[in-house]
Amino acid sequence: MLRNFLKNFQDIMFVEKISMEKAFLQKIDPRIKLFAFTFLIITTIFSNSIISLFPLLIVLILFPFFSNIPFKFFFFRTSIFIPIFAAIISLPLPFITPGNILASFNLNGFFIIITLNGIIKAINFVFKIWICVAALTLLILTTSFSKIINALQFFKIPKLFILMVALTYRFIFLFIDEAYRMILAKEARTIKKQKKIEIMKNIGSIISNLFIRAYERGERVYLAMKSRGYSKDSNLKIEVGTHKNDYIFLFIIIISCVISLYITFLSIGGIS
Amino acid sequence: MLAIQINNVKFVYPNGNVALKNINIEIEKGERVALLGPNGAGKSTLLMLIHGLFMPTEGSIKVFGIPVNKENFSKIKSKIGMVFQDPNDQLFCPTLWEDITFGPYNLGLPDDEVIKRGKNALKIMGLNGYEQKPPHHLSIGEKKKAAIATIISMNPEILMLDEPTANLDPKTRNELINYIKKICDEQDITLIIASHDINFIPLIAEKAYILKQGEIIAQGKIVDLFSNTKLLIEAGLEPPLITYFFQLLNQHIFDCPIMPLPLTIEEALNKIREQLKNKH
Numbered sequence: 001m002l003r004n005f006l007k008n009f010q011d012i013m014f015v016e017k018i019s020m021e022k023a024f025l026q027k028i029d030p031r032i033k034l035f036a037f038t039f040l041i042i043t044t045i046f047s048n049s050i051i052s053l054f055p056l057l058i059v060l061i062l063f064p065f066f067s068n069i070p071f072k073f074f075f076f077r078t079s080i081f082i083p084i085f086a087a088i089i090s091l092p093l094p095f096i097t098p099g100n101i102l103a104s105f106n107l108n109g110f111f112i113i114i115t116l117n118g119i120i121k122a123i124n125f126v127f128k129i130w131i132c133v134a135a136l137t138l139l140i141l142t143t144s145f146s147k148i149i150n151a152l153q154f155f156k157i158p159k160l161f162i163l164m165v166a167l168t169y170r171f172i173f174l175f176i177d178e179a180y181r182m183i184l185a186k187e188a189r190t191i192k193k194q195k196k197i198e199i200m201k202n203i204g205s206i207i208s209n210l211f212i213r214a215y216e217r218g219e220r221v222y223l224a225m226k227s228r229g230y231s232k233d234s235n236l237k238i239e240v241g242t243h244k245n246d247y248i249f250l251f252i253i254i255i256s257c258v259i260s261l262y263i264t265f266l267s268i269g270g271i272s
Numbered sequence: 273m274l275a276i277q278i279n280n281v282k283f284v285y286p287n288g289n290v291a292l293k294n295i296n297i298e299i300e301k302g303e304r305v306a307l308l309g310p311n312g313a314g315k316s317t318l319l320m321l322i323h324g325l326f327m328p329t330e331g332s333i334k335v336f337g338i339p340v341n342k343e344n345f346s347k348i349k350s351k352i353g354m355v356f357q358d359p360n361d362q363l364f365c366p367t368l369w370e371d372i373t374f375g376p377y378n379l380g381l382p383d384d385e386v387i388k389r390g391k392n393a394l395k396i397m398g399l400n401g402y403e404q405k406p407p408h409h410l411s412i413g414e415k416k417k418a419a420i421a422t423i424i425s426m427n428p429e430i431l432m433l434d435e436p437t438a439n440l441d442p443k444t445r446n447e448l449i450n451y452i453k454k455i456c457d458e459q460d461i462t463l464i465i466a467s468h469d470i471n472f473i474p475l476i477a478e479k480a481y482i483l484k485q486g487e488i489i490a491q492g493k494i495v496d497l498f499s500n501t502k503l504l505i506e507a508g509l510e511p512p513l514i515t516y517f518f519q520l521l522n523q524h525i526f527d528c529p530i531m532p533l534p535l536t537i538e539e540a541l542n543k544i545r546e547q548l549k550n551k552h
């Protein structure tokens with residue numbers, strides 16, 4: 001079960017072939033893409049109503065169609081983990097937010113009230129999270145990792161942070177593979193059905209072993225980097241190119257963000 | 273001119289494990305030397321010490337007359353290129369091109385020179401077209417070649433390879449040996465190979481040091497060392513099959529023993545031809 005999870009996790013999280021496609025978003029300069037999606041996320045944070053989120057939602061739903069991204073895959077990827085987690089976090093909101101009462105219950109003297117404002121606030125919160133996750137997912141799916149690194153360098157993100165991100169990306173595959181091999185080796189020697197407590201024990205020992213291996217590999221990688229002249233001033237050098245569609249893309253994002261902000265400031269959304 | 277001079281080196285790991293002791297080595301510029309020994313003999317540690325990645329507990333090491341110490345580390349690393357045993361340790365960038373240009377950029381070379389060296393390294397190692405490939409998409413053989421390319425692009429005067437043929441299938445192994453030979457032939461490079469797989473050593477190196485439990489137990493020309501199968505077995509090594517086979521032929525078949533023992537198939541063929549010629 002665990003090995004299936006690891007393999008599927010790797011397949012779902014790191015689909016690089018999509019970034020190799022020659023479609024609309026894939027052709028956009030990574031620096032412009034990074035800037036635009038960051039701007040979109042900031043706009044999302046400032047929006048105070050569901051209506052103000054609509055322009056952003058439309059843009060994010062339309063982009064996958066023009067970028068050869070299977071929508072089902074995109075929806076699945078953006079709707080698991082974080083948005084579901086956000087939905088769980090926002091569960092108390094309908095009960096604790098003051099506003100128009102939609103329903104009330106009396107449970108042995110305890111009055112439970114559900115408000116319309118609370119439900120809208122919860123939905124708003126989940127949508128906001130989904131938009132942020134979708135924007136980042138689109139960025140990752142349509143941009144090769146080296147180009148994202150390059151864009152981060154362009155925006156003067158600290159070198160150490162960039163190097164850490166690059167190394168994490170490089171070695172996450174290695175560790176998933178290593179964990180996968182360890183689990184396979186464990187399964188190969190597991191004959192009778194194990195009790196849950198035994199499974200948990202095994203997983204614990206695999207994880208601790210993986211940490212030790214990670215530490216040892218970290219040491220070896222550092223030595224390999226040092227031998228090739230790595231210092232704190234070292235930089236990863238990558239070339240990027242620009243495309244004519246860049247401005248169209250930027251225009252679409254800015255327009256949708258401006259509309260969203262306009263709606264927010266006019267408070268057309270009403271209930272926030 | 274001496275490329276490497278090691279005097280009475282001892283190295284103790286922080287956990288108290290004595291990895292090397294009484295190490296004395298002299299390697300001339302342009303020489304091709306093998307460090308042979310079983311697992312745990314101290315070969316990799318010795319390479320780390322030569323590079324300056326570890327500092328000896330006792331003794332001294334000089335590279336082209338420059339003492340290996342923290343002050344000279346930049347000078348040393350511009351002269352020595354080291355290929356690690358596991359290519360996954362060496363390839364840490366998102367794409368192969370970035371990995372290949374990482375070293376030259378750190379040497380402070382201008383962009384056009386870096387690109388020239390990067391392209392040349394790819395060509396030498398037969399990796400043209402792999403520039404944008406992420407290292408995790410490469411096979412183990414390609415990773416090994418890529419790891420060597422990352423060092424070739426730095427134009428080192430000394431090339432150190434740690435177990436270059438480990439985990440390779442015969443075809444890839446032969447390919448890699450040919451690439452290493454090509455590098456040595458085309459560039460005036462000093463080569464140090466650490467390995468316990470000694471079948472390919474006669475094809476590349478002319479001199480060897482045999483290590484056992486952190487000490488040098490024998491040194492000399494490959495032809496002399498490999499003829500002494502007893503020594504190799506005592507050191508925990510397996511003699512080259514062809515050499516071992518000829519030793520058995522000498523003992524049981526040939527009236528007039530063939531000496532020195534052949535180290536490669538070609539040498540063996542020549543020796544048999546000579547033997548047959550003499551008989552007739």
